[in-house]
Amino acid sequence: MPKNKEIRLIDEEGRRVDGRRLDELRPFRIEAGVLKNADGSAYIELGNNKIIVAVYGPREAHPKHIALPNKAMLRCRYSMATFSVEERKSPSPSRREVELSKVIREALEPAIFLEEYPRTVIDVFIQVLEADGGTRTASITAASVALADAGVPMRDLVAAIAVGKIEGKLALDLNGIEDQYGEGDMPIAIMPGYNLVTLLQADGIFTVEEIEEALSMASIAIKKLYEAQREALKKKYIKIREEVLSYEQGT
Amino acid sequence: MPIYAKTKSIVVPGELLAEGRYQAEGAVHVEGKRIYSKAVGVVEIIQEKRRKVIKVIPLKKKYIPNVGDKVLGKIIDIGVTNWTVDINSPYPAILQATEALPRPTDAARMDLSKILDVGDLIVAKVVAFDLTRDPLLTIKEKGLGKVTRGTLVEIDPAKVARIIGKKGSMTRLFKEILGVELIVGKNGRIIVIADDKDKEALAVLAIKKIEREAHVSGLTDRIKRMLEKYVKGG
């Protein structure tokens, strides 16, 4: 984390580089069912982040021996497009992408009824098209929608956001610059219906009290994302219903 | 004992539907007295004689075989004494030669590809399935066997019940109004058999319309009017 004394991340009025307050989320939108081929899919924009997720499965395991006898195997691949970042990223998977694929999978697993499809595989493919801080949490939020869109049985949706530290203060949803020049970042994923934290990581320095406060801050933002996830899933069907009913009324 | 969901509304995983002593069916999971939806689906609240049923019908579902199901399969591989059949499921099925031939014969000496070749479509029945091994099929009963005519349409397996309708009421509409026969597989595959191409095309459109509008009430009427309109020359 290079520190640049020239950059002020919070101004005198408490506003951040993009004008937000410390506890403000960036503008976001979530859409479900955006891809034809995938069994389920979702698209999220959060600030400048643009991420698309496709779910294939439950489907047959290839090769067969990787399948688990009593539950479905969840596989997750987080990948950043070469043009998603400032300096072109090499197309081969980086160590960061490998780690993130693992933690994202572990964030989604608790929500899925894997036991209902033994000996099968559920694949989650995450493609980051544009990155600006907080891609792993945005990916989790979109992946939950894609899984539900695919008809995968789930206990709950999982929504996620990161809480960071800039100039000694906790700030919600760090963007790229804040992540780069700040003092720490804590990505958090929660299953809101169960109040269960399924992703928790941190880098930088935090006190015990800051961790507790960060969890509270994240919970509030996550509730907003959760509402948007639900709306995105219902939207397609409500739209069809409205179309049919208005057509019927017209004829 | 509150019910939170409105009947016929769309619900999503984790949504709390009701709390209390209700019968919960379909894509739901129960924790103590709370009934939650497990899927994106339509909730139905049905009043039975002495109790209320809270049911969620999912809008998308992969096909998991049940013994007794009629399915439409595609031959994808030929073994020494069996065929591997794609039944549009995460579980590929096996059709053993003994379940395809009328009399017990020395299956190993037969060239199975002469009976059923890769790419062939069959109407089959599931005779065995448990979650520890792949499903087994048979084509030995009446009405089963290789499909020789018609057009294949694939829909989401969750919508199959709507294609059939209550006690076959929907498939009957196709037959009575349009003269089109539908062979409906529980696995989301349908064979459309019509005596002319236009009727076949209309039937396919109607099937797609059923799939799309399955969650909007009044579907049977809408399909009836769609088919009648064509027959009347509209």
Next chain:
Amino acid sequence: MSKVHDVLTTIKRESILSLLKRGERIDGRGIEDYRDIKIETGIIGRAEGSARVEIGDTKVIVGVKVEIGKPFPDTPDKGVQIVNAELVPLAAPFFEPGPPGEEDIELARVIDRGFRSAETIKLEELAIIPGSKVWVVYIDIYPLDYYGNLIDAAGLASAAALLTTEMKKWRVEGEEVEQLDETMPLPVSNVPVYVTIAKIGNVLVVDPSYEEELVMDARITFAIDEEKRICGIQKGGPAGLTPDEIKEAVRIAVKKSEELRKHLPTNLK
């Protein structure tokens, strides 16, 4: 290499759970107890620093090499820290040879983040010719015997190795660097220790052993620095933790960090 999924019978998970209800673990420990810890340093002659740690039956060896290399473009006047881990097949029957899998990479990155957040290695003091030559500190982690909780053992071994690393002094003449025979300790301060807590059912246990890892729902690792601040967190495993469990876990971790720290060699300055 990847850890092959091991199918433990339900009976074993249930017996572990029923013992835990009474505050007991299958190896007789209390739920907040570490297994026996042994540390040896300076065991690999060719490495500038090294340490071998045993936590119970888990054995990890870490070697530190300090070599001249290029700085990162955005920090031309700082040394470089690189952490690598290899889950070699000799350590467990289910570790397979091959390129790093997700577990090797996660282990390395978690250890790396703890030291980086705590700014343990004083990278500003490791520039040789700013912009072109700096010292690169390679921390390489090799588990030798896997019996649960690699993270804490690897963390302790890395810390002990760094604290006892002796690097060559150097002299710069124009564009040339001369490495001298005289050595100096690697400049380090604020060394973190790593405490991993597993959630089994709804009990939190410190330092999960192999059997406990097979039945655990989730694990959470905290990196704790010398001022008892948290300089790294990593939750792992296919289940979740409630906010209350996390709060309890962090408090336990801070408490245990003091105990772990006592095993480290003091930074002789």
